[in-house]
Structures are given as structure tokens and as C-alpha cells.
Amino acid sequence: MSFIRRSSSFRVMVAAVGTALGLLAAPASANDFYAGKQIVFLIGGDAGGGYDLYARSLSRHMGRFIPGNPTFIARNQPGAGSGTAAAYLSSVAPKDGTMIGALFPGVIIGPLLEEKQQGLFDPTKFVYLGSADSGTRVCVTFGSSKIKTFEDAQKNRVVIGASAAGGSTRDYAFLHRNTAGAQFDVVSGYKGTVDIFLAMERGEVDGMCGLDWSSLKSQRPAWVKEKKINILVQNGLDSEPELDQLGVPNLWQFIKSEADRKAVEMVFSQQIFGRPYIAPPGANPAQVKVLREAFMKTVKDPDFLNDAEKSRLDILPSSGERVQEVVEKLFATPKETIKRAKEIISPPT
Secondary structure (H helix, E strand, O other): OHHHHHHHHHHHHHHHHHHHHHHHHOOOOOOOOOOOOEEEEEEOOOOOOHHHHHHHHHHOOHHHHOOOOOEEEEEEOOOHHHHHHHHHHHHOOOOOOOEEEEOOHHHHHHHHHOHHHOOOOOHHHOEEEEEOOOOOEEEEEEOOOOOOOHHHHHHOOEEEEOOOOOOHHHHHHHHHHHHHOOOEEEEOOOOOHHHHHHHHHHOOOOEEEEEEHHHHHHHOHHHHHOOOEEEEEEEOOOOOHHHHHOOOOEHHHHOOOHHHHHHHHHHHHHHHHOOEEEEOOOOOHHHHHHHHHHHHHHOOOHHHHHHHHHOOOOOOOEEHHHHHHHHHHHOOOOHHHHHHHHHHOOOOO
């Protein structure tokens, strides 16, 4: 009997040691994964632009809400309306949750509307972590321009600065020309909004279109406060109360065709995810869960909101699940509406 007891005790001891060794050798849980790691925040726009300001503000706070408190490293990769960054995230970026991206919403809807973007990446395959803003866009001219209202733009030639194809400043300029009769002469090829602002100051162009209202307030607050610009029209599925108070009309009142209204509504839908943040296709589900939760905690955090207010950034967040749903619905749009949407954001033939 004593031999049996000793044998049993020995087996228990061996099992305990084996369990301990197994725990030491087991892989780290999702909660421990980020300890000592860095997360690269790939920003698909130029430094100093609106998307850059939002992403860098988010990166200063989000690590506090991720177990292990990883360090965020912001890296700009502009080009092709953030298409360069989107292609990198789709095909090259690691899928373990150590790289996320900040993209222009235009590049997400781009494969629906731009043939040259088709095949480079599939926006429905991206994993959406959330959006920091769901704002309104505007068309503006500099104070020295003779174009003061949208009605002026319908009657007179207006030189509009724009980025390359696929960027909102180009697409929205043609949208206003093709659906509401704005006499926009679009000069494209500028790197981003910062360069277009400088061109406006130099008198090279009258203004720009497709500019986020929140970006204008954060990048050029003095222009708004001192009324150095003319806000011609606002673009959004719904009116922006702040712009309503300033007497800025909504584009809807200038569009007469029902087919055009449906196409414009499709293009404007991208503004629901005005500041989208994504993980690569096939990203590790455990890390996606951690990142989505951290994003929503960050955008509700008093310190982050105080930082955003100081930088004049509007925060109207949407969850990753909500953005994922909107993107999937967009890619289920009827073909006739997609066809017309392609036409309205293209140069007149």
C-alpha cells in the first residue's frame, strides 16, 4: 500500500511539473501579444494633411488601450489617393496586427468607380477597425476670388485645384460640374490639400472641392474664423448644422435628375467612414478584436478628445463592424447606379 501511495504521489508530481513546463512553453495569449512590440500606422496621405493629423492624434493614445501597451510608429506613404498604401496593406503588410492603415475613403470606393484600381486590392477583404469621423465635405474659393457663391460658379469659369484621379478633391470637382452645372476648370496633379491651399494663396487656382469640413477647420482655422474663404456648397447625405448656420447650401438643391441623385448618394456614402482605419486582409482575428476594442475606447477617452479638440479635429466615430457593413452594401449597389457614378466623377468627354 505504501508503494502505491508513493507511486501515486510521484505521478502527481510529474504531472504538475509537466503542466508547469507546458505553460512556460505555451504561446502568448492575445492579451500578451503586443507586449514589447510596435504597431506601424501607415498613413496614405502627406504629412500635415487632415488624414495625417487624425491618424497621429489617434496613435498617441491608442496604445494605452491595448494590453501590453505597444508603441505606435506613424509612417506616411502617400500616392494615388492613398492607393499606394492600400495596395501595400493588401499584399505586403504583415497580418499579425503589427501594421494598420489610415486610408482615404475614396480609395475604398475606388475599385467600384475607377477601372485602373480594379484588381490592385479588394476593399471588401480589408478588416475595418473603425472610423474617427463621418463628416461633411465642402467646395471653397479663396477670399480674393470673384466666385463667392455656388450660383457664381454655375455662371462663371472657376479654376479648381485637385489631386490625382481617385482623390476626393478631383472626383468631387467633376461631380459638381457633371451634376449641378458648376463651371469648374479642374487642374489636377497636386500632392494634397496642403499644396492646393498654397496654390490658392498664390492665386494659381480659385479653390478646391471635396475638402472635409473638419480638415479645413483644423488645417486653416484662421481662414474660417477671419472669413478668408468662401464656402460655396456642402456635400453630405444630411446637412451639417454648423454649415447651415453659416448659410451654406447643400448640393442636393442643385441636382435635378433622379438618376444623378442616386449616383451622388452612392459617392457621398463614403463619408460615413470619413477617417477609416484598417487591418490587412486575413488579419489575425484575435488581434482584430483587440484593435477594434482599443479604437472604440480611444475615441471615447477624455484625454484623446481633449487632444482632438486642441487640434480642431471633429470626432464622430463609427465602429469597425459598422464600417464593414457599409462597405459591403456599397459593393452591392445596382450596376446602373455604379455606371452613372463613374460618369459623374470623370472629366466630361
